[in-house]
Amino acid sequence: MTESPPPVVEMRGISLAFPGVKALQDVDFRLFPGEVHALMGENGAGKSTLIKTLTGVHTPDSGSVLLAGDAVAFSSPGEAQQAGISTVYQEVNLCANLTVAENILLGREPRKFGGIDFRAMRAKAAEVLARIGVHIDPASVLESHPIAVQQLVAIARAIAVDCRVLVLDEPTSSLDAGEVAELFRIMRVLRDEGVAILFVSHFLDQIYEISDRMTVLRNGALVGEHLTAEMDRRALISAMIGRELGTLEAIEDASERRDASGPVLVHAEGLGRRGAIAPFDLDIRAGEVVGLAGLLGSGRTEMARLLFGADKADSGRLLVDGTPLHLRGPRSAIAAGIAFCSEDRKGEGLVADLSIRDNLVLAMQAARGWSRPVPRKVKDSLVEKYLAALDIRPANPDALVRTLSGGNQQKVLLARWLVTEPRLLILDEPTRGIDIGAKAQIQQLVTNLAAEGTAVLFISAELEEVVRIADRIVVLRDRHKIAELDGGASIDEVVGLIAGEQVAERTAS
Template sequence: MTDSSATGGNPVVDMRGITVEFSGVKALADVDFRLFPGEVHALMGENGAGKSTLIKALTGVHRPTAGTILLKGEPVEFTAPGQARNAGISTVYQEVNLCPNLSVAENILLGHEPRRLGAIDGRAMRARAAELMARIGLSIDPASVLSSHSIAVQQLVAITRALVVDASVLVLDEPTSSLDSDEVEELFRIVRVLRDEGVAILFVSHFLDQVYEIADRMTVLRNGGLVGEYLPQHLDRMALVSAMLGREAGLLDEVERRSGERTPRSAPVLVAKGLGRAGAIEPFDLEIHEGEVVGLAGLLGSGRTELARLLAGADRPDTGLLMVDGETIRSRGPRSLIAKGVAFCSEDRKAEGVVEDLSVRDNLILATQAARGWARPVARRTAEAMVAEYIERLDIRPADPDAVMGNLSGGNQQKVLLARWLVTRPRLLILDEPTRGIDIGAKAQIQKVVAELAAEGMAVLFISAELEEVVRVSDRVVVLRDRHKVAELSGAEISADSVMTAIAADAHASAAVAS
């Protein structure tokens, strides 16, 4: 299935028959991968397909069980990421791995600082950083603290850092997942500059439109194996999705739109009246009923996460009233909300969810154990039953409760975090970007689970930056703009166009809709 009309010449990276095993389970099985100078090569596949494992095999994080890696025609065996970086292979991950408390220049030249008389030469360091940033058209103060800049700029700083070692290979792992459209265009401009200079760029993304916009070639993995290598013009979107899933596309269509299917049958599970927090979200009213999915839509910075954190008790409101099952919540910390059956899955699964060094089992039962207290451990038999049930229900891969959480793909980590709260049988489940940065198969599965949970009577608040996703899963949609609730849509009113119209409406019109 490999396209024979790929770029001519010799590959800068040639991975042959790569196999990687963890505890006897093959994460990669006999995979070939080629990367040529001066191209953007997209690595595609579902979560759990082996993309991250292949990258880690290339960059020295994992040592292949079998196979060879050739760099510029010479065999290499990296045992640490530093070796790969020194050889010209630089990686920029989805979660920017920099030091936010240091300056831009210090981050760019960390480990490569110019010295004078044995001490770091700050002036020379800033000058060198400015020179490297100018190469990609990034114009910021090299002396400024990194944390003062947006995530998009931090991504560009991480790319600039890759130029310090004159990288011939640049790996971009989900670099656009937290960027808006203008920031994506700026990133792609820089990617094209580096590509035209001869840098080989390995690009990983779940955004199909972006892949077709930027990629010169693509390789598809599935279940740890190679499906094929293709030119984008020879593989349309439907065929790509089919290759990734191993079945016909259209899986997301199986999750039928819920809008208008049900009306609240009981008193609301949660009521917020005039709830707000200065600088985060203006006072708002909201009800969520049993068996109902309420979608939360709005642009970046509209206040979606801030609203969710108030409802979950993660942040304390300045104004308003919050009730769960008719009882006013006076202690506003997360513990009191959890005790009332409110579960919150944060959008930042790395910082606020995943415990990478623990097993899938330990991660999955964490909330249950915390609710019981550490003096009353969950019985082993009970834990095994719970874990087995949700590994099967959510199709967590690998289906091994002893697997180390940090070795799972992002999509499977997200499923474990979802399962962590489902085993507590919550009354209200708040999901903040549960499908961000995961593949179409895992995304469809999570959407189906949300529909099933609502059908079983659970109340769900579903937050997503993807309007089509919000429209698909929601009974009602609450629209936010500039930290204000501007509209509430239900039934036949719900569509991507109506949400966009609400976001773009003038202040007077949206105030009338919200009321």
């Protein structure tokens, strides 16, 4: 990477404040043609805000954006796209019911006699797909393809226009290893064509594999810009969180010292639901962390939802403290002391337009019924306690949850259940899409809860995390429970089971 070509994007002294929050403070950012540039930082560091300032969603309070040397001020993402800045977001923002070709060319369909020229549209779409080496039928309906392919279609849509800058905001969070490799291949193709790629990911391995240069933000301010090759991981992590990490090691120790031989709290017997998960047996003991490992779609979330009563089981039964529990819905599970943090924070977890305070007490309030409001004093002391305990920022109970960063939203959701003092806490992907600092805090919290006697069912796509934190690991494959391993299992063993190898010697009975 030489610095001879001028930067295609240059942002100078960008500052932006939201009510009560200084989101960006005097941030400089450069993006060169033909490079993959990683934007690094914890949640709430200002990554998304900076991207949205670049793509015209936000207008900066001060500072300037230069595109190929000319000052620009986009007032909408559409204008930014016309100028050659395309964005692909974490969640696929396409129309699932339209064809691949229609999605790629939506809003810029080739016209003929006042109508849409479908033949030309398919040809154009096929051409774009071929450019990134994706071979699917442009006339097929988008939702007939897996999420990973839909993501590639989103990229095809982004580059179908003359695209000089491609922004990829956490494109890999729902992809498996093979799909990530395919995405990286495409990114390299585009990079070699001279496209400047801005890449955001929480996976450090991916950053080091694909990026040429990185910019690190912390608390809305610029920490530094570095060539990836010159920045080692330890230095990067320190730069991102601004302190040395000792937390991860401490967690490992705790998991080894923990006594996980308490009484059986929850016992599932042949519990299952057709099309979701095959009947399974499962014991969860008080004070134990049970990890669920398996690929996306292996039935992890489905198992959790059955235990919580979010979906109704059509076979088997569930015993809590040895007493059968008839789960008619979440309310009966909550009454039995079971809590469930959904992986879909926005859709199934938080109430975005309500304040932190209201979100925090929602489950407690729901359990009490509408006629017995949680007294203001109790509310305030709970809110104060958990804002401090979980380090939720901003520490303003009246802030709307929608304005918080992903990691802080996750903490609010966790806090909502902690106030109900659950006996079994089911955490579905609690650390997905959040930064290292918040991740370590949540893992630490899980360890502490278990030490205090709470049972935790911990679901994560990151095997390393599951292996480190769990006393026992339940492995799922293709919607079947296939094994239980004790806490000393290695990642290799778990991977072997998931991959379908016969490693049965160490399975606990």
